[in-house]
Amino acid sequence: GAGSQLDFELLGRPMEFNASMKQDTLYYKFWIETPSDLKSMDTSLSRYPYGVVGTTRAVTFSYQGENKWYLEYDREIIDLTNVTWVIRVKATNTSGKFETRDLIFGKDIPQNVRRPIDDILIGDDSEGSDGRRNNEVGIDAEGTDPTSIVFNAGCASASSADAIPILTMTAVSTSAASSKVLSQGGSFESDIYDITMDSITFGSRPMTLTLAYDNASVGGDISSLEVNFYDPITGKWQKVAGTPTISSTTVTIDINASDPVSGLWLQDKGFATQALLSGGRATFASARPLAAFKPLTGSAASGSFAVVKPATSGGVAASGYKQYNFPNPFDLTTKPVTLSNGAGGTVVASVAGTYIVVAPTSSGSVAIRIYNVAGDLVREIAGAATGSVYNYFEWDGKNKSGTEVASGVYFATIDAPGSNKKKPVKMVVVK
Numbered sequence: 001g002a003g004s005q006l007d008f009e010l011l012g013r014p015m016e017f018n019a020s021m022k023q024d025t026l027y028y029k030f031w032i033e034t035p036s037d038l039k040s041m042d043t044s045l046s047r048y049p050y051g052v053v054g055t056t057r058a059v060t061f062s063y064q065g066e067n068k069w070y071l072e073y074d075r076e077i078i079d080l081t082n083v084t085w086v087i088r089v090k091a092t093n094t095s096g097k098f099e100t101r102d103l104i105f106g107k108d109i110p111q112n113v114r115r116p117i118d119d120i121l122i123g124d125d126s127e128g129s130d131g132r133r134n135n136e137v138g139i140d141a142e143g144t145d146p147t148s149i150v151f152n153a154g155c156a157s158a159s160s161a162d163a164i165p166i167l168t169m170t171a172v173s174t175s176a177a178s179s180k181v182l183s184q185g186g187s188f189e190s191d192i193y194d195i196t197m198d199s200i201t202f203g204s205r206p207m208t209l210t211l212a213y214d215n216a217s218v219g220g221d222i223s224s225l226e227v228n229f230y231d232p233i234t235g236k237w238q239k240v241a242g243t244p245t246i247s248s249t250t251v252t253i254d255i256n257a258s259d260p261v262s263g264l265w266l267q268d269k270g271f272a273t274q275a276l277l278s279g280g281r282a283t284f285a286s287a288r289p290l291a292a293f294k295p296l297t298g299s300a301a302s303g304s305f306a307v308v309k310p311a312t313s314g315g316v317a318a319s320g321y322k323q324y325n326f327p328n329p330f331d332l333t334t335k336p337v338t339l340s341n342g343a344g345g346t347v348v349a350s351v352a353g354t355y356i357v358v359a360p361t362s363s364g365s366v367a368i369r370i371y372n373v374a375g376d377l378v379r380e381i382a383g384a385a386t387g388s389v390y391n392y393f394e395w396d397g398k399n400k401s402g403t404e405v406a407s408g409v410y411f412a413t414i415d416a417p418g419s420n421k422k423k424p425v426k427m428v429v430v431k
Helices: 075-081
Strands: 018-023 027-033 038-047 062-065 068-074 085-093 098-105 111-116 136-138 148-150 156-158 166-172 192-198 200-202 207-212 226-231 236-239 250-255 275-278 281-284 301-309 322-326 334-340 346-352 354-359 364-372 377-385 391-395 408-415 425-429
Touching: 018 098, 027 075, 027 085, 027 098, 038 068, 068 075, 098 111, 111 136, 207 301, 226 250, 236 301, 322 425, 346 354, 346 391, 354 364, 354 408, 354 425, 364 391, 377 391
Parallel strands: none
Antiparallel strands: 018 027, 018 111, 027 068, 038 085, 062 068, 085 098, 111 166, 136 148, 148 207, 156 200, 166 192, 192 301, 207 250, 226 236, 226 301, 275 281, 322 354, 334 346, 354 391, 364 377, 364 408, 408 425
16 A cells, blocks of 8 residues: 655754852852754853843853863952852854853852753762762762752653753852841751752652751751751741751751652742842842742742751750760761750761760860870860750861871860860770
8 A cells, every 4th residue: 555654853852051150269160061062152241130231241161171161250350249240151052052041140159050950860879970979960060069969760750751851059148048037046057059940740759958068157066957948938947857867067858849848849839939139139039929839749849948057956955064975986987876856856967987975064165185095186176065965076087187097095085164174085996
């Protein structure tokens, strides 16, 4: 019989590219990773919003190879203006398709990343060439900030075959988020991380969110740290459901999009808790009416997260001065430990070595000096502690030079309110 012919055109997917920004002490740093079929890229700088008269000018990214581009911009020049700026990137491929991306930056925005995650959603948790897992997106292109989201297998997929799911993660300093204060008390111990996901369908398994926090600000009392999300209906921060894993630099927690206490909200039917800009400064506002607010059920979601130390003290209340370390004896591998959270429960933390635990009679500074059996000073640890609760100070088993100590007995003298400096803590390292 006669065969019929089908005439069709294979449509390509939309063009997308990775873009990220990070502050350091001297520069704003920008990274762009373009598709291999890039034909041209135009980049320009402007005061936010883009196109403010008299502020727009061309900027040039340097090519780094492997479809990667880089730019540094002097922080002093930008910060003196005390406003927010934007770099606009227009990339065009050989088929004539183009994508325009605005990279917003300023002194209140320490870093951000926006990237397609269709490859990430495959769920491959093996380690990639950058040291991260292949299903992990970090906020820091240089890898020094461990803040990231891991998309575990089954947690999400693209909303349709021709859609490209996108993740945007922006860090905003808490001083700029005047409308998102901790009205219920407590303190921020990290930046606020504003997260948006588009063109994505959520599954039954959780994502894993890791947020970096300021260990020096927290001091020794890390057991009470929580990951909180901002609830735009109540105007308050609320604890993300689940038990966090706490290390000396990060707090990690699973987020299940089907849980109403996950902190993620559907954008097209609820609030878009994105960082907005007012008068050139970063602020926060809700973008939808209260009546439309509902937990996540669709394909575009956003939420704001931070590491918070609640107003209630962490650590179990202690009677009189106490000091000890645990585990003891200990090796120098990273291992899980259980800390009391001060509310009748526990939190799981990790430690590469041991925790030196101090319960001072009043709040104040703590100075810990660690000696070997010969009386040589091996390491000093300093911080702040809350009175009448247990405070946890990590010793990773390294000396002042950052080298692991040998197996043996070590002594820690502790200077804290109520302490007896003549009575050291005896610690045993077994490697």
